[in-house]
Amino acid sequence: MNSLDSEHLMSELKTHKDYIQTDNISDADLIIINTCSVREKPVQKLFSELGSLNKVKKEGAKIGVCGCTASHLGKDIIKRAPYVDFVLGARNVSKIKDIVDIKGAVEVDLDYDESTYSFASNGHSIYKTSANISIGCDKECTYCIVPFTRGDEVSIPLELLVSQIQKSVESGVVEVMLLGQNVNNYGKRFSDGSTKSSFTHLLKEISKIDGLQRIRFTSPHPLHMDDEFIEEFATNPKICKSIHMPLQSGSTKVLKEMKRGYTKEWFLNRALKIKDLVPDVRISTDIIVGFPTESHEDFLDTMDVIEKVRFDQIFNFKYSPRPNTAALSLESIVSDEEASKRLEEVITLHKIHQEELLHQNIGKTMKVLFEELKPNSEISGFSDNYIQVYVKGSEELLGKILDVKITGATRTVLKGEII
Template sequence: MKYYIRTFGCQMNVNDSEKMAGILKTLGYEPAQDWKEADVILVNTCSVREKPDQKVLSALGEFKKIKKDKPNAIIGVCGCLAQRAGYEILQKAPFIDMVFGTTNIHHLPQLLEEAKSGNKAVEILEEIDENENLLDQFPTVRENKYTAFVTVIRGCDKKCTYCIVPTTRGKERSRRIGDILREVQFLVEDGVKEIHLIGQNVTAYGKDLGDVKFWELLQAVASVPGVERIRFTTGHPRDLDEDTIKVMADLPQVCEALHLPIQAGSDKVLQAMDRGYTQKEYLQKIDLLKKYIPDIALSTDIIVGFPGETYEDYLETVKVIKEVEYDQVFAFKYSPRPGTPAADIPMTESPETISKWLNDLINIQKDITFKKNLSYEGKTVEVLIEEVNEEGKLTGRTRTNKLVHVDGPQEYVGYIVNVKIEKVNRFSLEGRINGGD
């Protein structure tokens, strides 16, 4: 028996898929190299923007074909889109056998049995399942042997007017620090070198528990023998404080890279988004980061064309990009999400204008990214070698999250090595181990 999982969306969805793969492994399933070989197909969905919604329906239309050769094959839809619009998906794709949401993934064994018996297995919980932490007791099946996601908090308490996540993922629920450390210990024993702590709002970790702070979690994870690198994603600027930044600077395991979404540069737009900070307050956090961690590489999310945004507002976003000089920017056109406050606000600019703004912004950032990459030329940097690519080169990432392709023997896979950068590309670096010595 084989399974195939198609994942859309963020690191949380990726980690959920790894957990689902672990559940299926405990049930005796093996991964299929191709969906056409699978006995179970799961589509783990995203609902942050409209485009992933369309991709999900397109994928389901393709996967439907498996029913001709394998009428008993099970097709399931899960994740954020399933949580928000599961019954609607079932109406559009009645051949689906399973639909379940984000808080009951641990019910997969029972849902699978129900679907196998010929019934539609549909379970979309309106309330948080108090036993959802049972999911963390299952193993993860990871494509990357040396880096691993560890979920530390689920849900989000922020009320950003464009965002559906509080609806699809629920309120913030932090995992107990002891459970997290046990998972980290297991991963290290399994050969993992880099721990990536994740959550919808990871820097809010511990606020619902009342007795632990995020920076204390960083210290605790760093104290686990064998943890060589730590990253975390995604934090809200409001919850990133100076204590956390100081600990980031003090712990050698914490990498000099941070994703800190600003979403927009205009105070008017930030207020309409209910982000809870001004441009000045955000930039003060950036200044603190650069003060304590001078070599930090920064990335961000940006929404272009939010309802009410004018060209002058857009220019404020461009101003921030130029001032901060992010290493990477994830920029998207605003996409109204059903059920969010912003969905009822009329758009003020044409789609063509917004597309032009977005393209101009991306081109500005491309030049900044290339400029940042050029600063690595001739330098020797630490790289965790994660795999061998199709061209036979070793591939890994620097502490600042730069993708590096390296000439060297396969024996280096899984090790942190010093690499001298000899060639700089727009989105990657190339070099030789130990400068070729």
């Protein structure tokens, strides 16, 4: 979502303020850091990064801080780094053109509603585009700062989404990524009076767009993975067969303390149903180890789910205490050393699964959308189920979806030949 926000910032500045992008920081008239605040480390890095940028920027160049840390720290950023020209929250992206010239501007309104705003056209790829289908989040996961930086959940009207994606397809795009904190909670609240809808309905409508060949989405919430959604995912040929299922913990007790709204059994039931209906599906997940109340038995439940689902990719983290969140007040029973040990165990088990799963693709034929030239006369792209595949080839393959016979695998990518 931050990448898409960055693209929106750039396209708004290009369209309304004539800015162009430079790769050379000392040429820049404007430098923007688009921040994350999900964990503590990026927040700490912000101020050292700002200090370095202030030293290398050309005279008179402006510096802006945008994104979730901007929402969270607001005017304190300028107090701490007075050379920062403006601060723009993650919920206020469309205001960039209005505040870029105002020294000291701070726009971090959490109630600001830009769900019906048509951003200037964005995109670094001519074959793929992304679209926010909702903004904000209504959940209250006890470890998460996002509801305090992105505000309440509002869905983007369906007609606006379809026309925006349609326009991209007319200019050559074949794949769309639908984005939201909880994409499959789509349609519960609109600010333009649209009647309630659902994510499954949205998927059906978007897949009617002629010329659009692939639909991806992230992140769905395991709680909202009802049968109707899973069946649409399994049977709609335009929906790519890779899915992110953020587990966070495999312990029902910890999931309750995290306020995730589902149990270990529900998660396993959903994941195994998807695997059953879509044998080639690729499932990724997020895991937090060392949540303050996580006992050794709770951690073993997480390992049990990993063993049963055999995720293709795991984004794993040690619990990071965040301001404003409910978990901040919990006294931790997990030492940092123990949390590191648990993280290591997750990584080790996952590496075994990852390698086995990847190697199972050797000999199969996959459809690959070619996107990027690589050294040694190679070109890479992604399969329908989101595995990076390398073949020998050159630019005439860019943007094409072709059948590839898989001939080999490294730890993270596949090698193949076009057939």
